[in-house]
Amino acid sequence: MVIEYTEKTIEHFQNPRNVGEIEDPDGKSMEGNPACGDMVSLTIKVEKDKISDIKFKSYGCASNIATASILTELAKNKSVDDAKKISWMQINNELGGLPKIKIHCSVLAVDTLKSAITDYERRNGLLKEDPDELNEKNIRQRLKSVIDPQTGADIISKNIVSNFNHNNGEISVNLKICKDYESSEVIEDEIREHLETLNDFESVNIKYSCK
Amino acid sequence: MNNTKRVYLDNAATTNLDKEVLEEMTPFFLDKYGNPSSLHTHGKEAHTAIKEARKTIAEPIGALPEEIIFVGSATEADNMALFGVALANKERGNHIITTKIEHKAVLEPLKKLEKKGFEITYLDVDKQGFIKIDELEEKTTKKTVLVSIIHANHEVGTIQDLERIGKMCKEKKVLFHTDAAQSFTKTELDVEKFNLDLVSLNAHKMHGPKGVGALYIKKGTLIDPLIIGGGQEFKMRAGTHNVPCIVGFSKATEIGMKNMKKSVGDIGNLRDYAIEELLRIPDTRLNGPIGGKRLCNNINISFDFIEGEALLMHLDLVGVAVSTGSACSSTSLRPSHILTAMGRSATEAHGSLRITLSKHTTKQEIDYTINNIKKIVGDLRMLSPLTKVRE
Structure with missing residues (x-):
């Protein structure tokens, strides 16, 4: 199967930004499933309601790595509320468009960020609604x-x-x-x-x- | 990309065309362009070439020339064998036996036949990809009309014991088909010795042209044609002959058979060297058997903690062309059905890399590839959250 990645996607895949794990993070998350072939983990540091640092790890295809990489760039230095608003569509646009079959990677990246923020909010008693509640x-x-x-x-x-x-x-x-x-x-x-x-x-x- | 060295190690997908083959084909594009069905000299020229080609391809597999039907691809040959036999033998039975590790060109026609009321049994394979003859024997019933088992597997290179399978099929009076797209000219293929009734072949996996294949049909086999309307190929496959490609197929067979022994040995040695070197990387495993029961040009290795598509893309960026059984590289987003049938986990399938050599592959190319794989696997493992989880 031919997968057409944009130059920007390839560039992020080859030179991923903000790789690793923050020690003693304010929020962390791991989403995806190794059986499905994609997983992303994130750690964030929050200072004065702003994401001051963010690092990721990825197990997955080229677009999985690229979407997580660009997500960390977009989220860094944003307020927590603004970071929550980052959508998968935005990631997709930033990379110049992902193949349809790879869109799920951008969704996974965004969901991982959301759950890192939830973790941060839970730790600090800021969680208004529990996103894990079954409703x-x-x-x-x-x-x-x-x-x-x-x-x-x-x-x-x-x-x-x-x-x-x-x-x-x-x-x-x-x-x-x-x-x-x-x-x-x-x-x-x-x-x-x-x-x-x-x-x-x-x-x-x-x-x-x-x- | 332009300055990068290019190393092609995806020869199970397709191969480069031999120059000698092209030279043989060229006149049939430019000068001898007649239609073999025509009665004039132009036509006769083409007709003779096809006749010769039929002989050249039949001889090394122990077939008669008229038992070779030229088609467009091994996929078409598979479709013809399955649909053709199923339809023509409906009165005798509706049961077909195959394996869980077939090519999609066999699995999808069978799925379609299943919907039309045929019963299909999919045999399990062991960890190395071999079927169990006992199971095949057990599953054969009075309603079984056909057994279709891939000769050498396209992903892991497992070569089935066609001789034993064929013997059993003969005893049970069941037709026996094999897809030999990967194995032809790489390992023994003898329709007499293996009791084969149908064999799918193609040219482009052995340095011949794309767009041509053949189905061997043993004389007397009850089979319906798929494509009709012209009477070509003994009324078994209509359509004007692809003369240049048939001629090329024939030349590729001739070269392949002539050099088989030496080439299989040389490629096999390089394969074993590469496998040994790659398995030095920690947390790796070979998929499929070792030694003579593995196709001489096939390497399939799983790397823990990483995903094959990322590895493939990185290798492509340094000029190395390979393939993977990862879900990410398939249109269905499912991991390789072959690796999972062999008992590999989805994660092991995602981390698999298929490297397939040709007679042109050099040790330098293998070393360049191995060095790059070592580096990339290291980088990707650094990036992977699984590496830490499992430590």
């Missing part, structure tokens, strides 16, 4: 991080999810795609991976329906 809003939020590699869009915005509900930790997700859709296995794995870290998670039941 409709958080399920939706997490499903928005699941990207269909065929379209490069998330499964909520593209209406791939027809509906979902939860009961005593058991989540069911109904998809508007056929089981033999090209990326159904990847989507299914990604849904599981994103939902299973919610508090009180018991199981997820994914159903397909297609005409």
Whole structure:
């Protein structure tokens, strides 16, 4: 398969910025899954409500390394609130566009930053809402991080999810795609991976329906 | 990139064309461009060339010339063997046996046949990629019409014992097909000795041109054609012959067979040297067997803690072309089905690198590649959060 990376993506891949781990960080996170072939870890230092330092490690493909690298550049010296607003679209644009099949890397990078900030806020009693609580809003939020590699869009915005509900930790997700859709296995794995870290998670039941 | 040395080590994907092969092909583009189906001298010239090519390719595998059907690729040959036999033998049975480590050119047609009501058994393989003959025997039923087993695996180079499999198929009166796209001219292939009924071949993995392949069909085999409308290839594959490529295929076979013994030995020695050197890197493992049961030009190694696509991209930036079984490099985002069937974890598959040599590969090129791999693997491990987790 030919993967077309932009020059900027290759440049960040070859010379990743802010690599490593901060000792004694104010927030840290590790997202992704080695079985899926991509993982990012972040450590942040916060001074006067500003991200004064940020470092990453990455296990993954070239775009996984490049997206994490550029994310650290974007987040450094931003206020915590502004850093939270960095979107995967912004990362994607900064790199001059990622192939559709690689969009999930930019989502992973952004999610890792969000969870490092959550960790910081939790440590300092600043957390207003717990993003790990099992509720409709958080399920939706997490499903928005699941990207269909065929379209490069998330499964909520593209209406791939027809509906979902939860009961005593058991989540069911109904998809508007056929089981033999090209990326159904990847989507299914990604849904599981994103939902299973919610508090009180018991199981997820994914159903397909297609005409 | 322009100043970088270029080392091509992806010869299982395709190879460069031999100059001698090109020279043989050229007149059939420029002067002898007749259609072999035409009755005039131009046509006869082309017809004779095809006849000769059929003989040249049939002879080394122990086939008769008329048992060779020219097609567009080994993929087409696989499709023809599977669909053609399944359709023609429907009355006899609907069961086909294959393995979990086949090329997609076999797996996808079988998936399609499965949807149309055929029963497919996918044999397991052991850690080195070998099937178990006992299991094959157990799974063969009265409804089994075809056994399709890849000769030498394209990712890990495992060479199956076709002689034993063929013997069993003969006893059970089941048709036997093999995809020999990687193995032809690299290891023994004898349709008599191996009791083969169908064999898929191609030219471009052995320094011949792309766009041409062949299906060996043993005389008397019940099989339907896929492409009809012209009567070419004994009514088994219609369409005007790709004369220059067929001629090139023939020349590549001739050269390949002539030099087989020496070339297999030389490439194999270089392969073993490279494997030994690469396994010196800590936390690495070889995928597939060692020695004579491994394709002479195949190396497949997994590097812990890192992901193959990143390794591949870094190698490409220093001019080295290789391949990987990582999910990141596949359109489906799934790790190699071959490595996982061999019991490798998804992580081991993601960290795998396939290096495939050719007769042109030099020790200098291998050393350059190994030195770069050592450096890149070190760098990527420094970057990986898994390196620390496992320490």
